[in-house]
Amino acid sequence: MPPLQQLFGSVEFWSALILALIGGGGLGGLVGAWSNRRKTEADIDGLTADAADKAVKILTDSIINPLREQVTYQEQQIQHLEEVQRKYFTAVAYTRSLFHWLQSFCEIAEPEFLKRHPKPSLPDELRPDVAPETIIESNKEE
Secondary structure, X not given: OOHHHHHHHOHHHHHHHHXXXXXXXXXXXXXXXXXXXXXXXXXXXXXXHHHHHHHHHHHHHHHHHHHHHHHHHHHHHHHHHHHHHHHHHHHHHHHHHHHHHHXXXXXXXXXXXXXXXXXXXXXXXXXXXXXXXXXXXXXXHO
């Protein structure tokens, strides 16, 4: 039998090798390396989570919050414009009623006035907002 094969086949060699690994810290080194690798992975995971958290904060502070403020401001502007529009439509309705009343008064008080000064016609551009009922009537006639 060759000498190397004799060496690996002997119980004394394996006993000495196991005692050297255990006593010399070889096994402890393997366990330490394995646990250090796990700790490093946990550290990397922690750093990744911190980086993601910082990225979310940056996005929130620099993009999302200003967009939310802009949307809130635009909603306020829309509400303001809708209120102004309601007041405008109320004023237009009142003005139309007043002019219809004046037309009736002129017909009674001085009938010739309307012949001399005919009522101006409503511009087509304003018709949908001011007198939409006249659009429906004109469509029925066609």
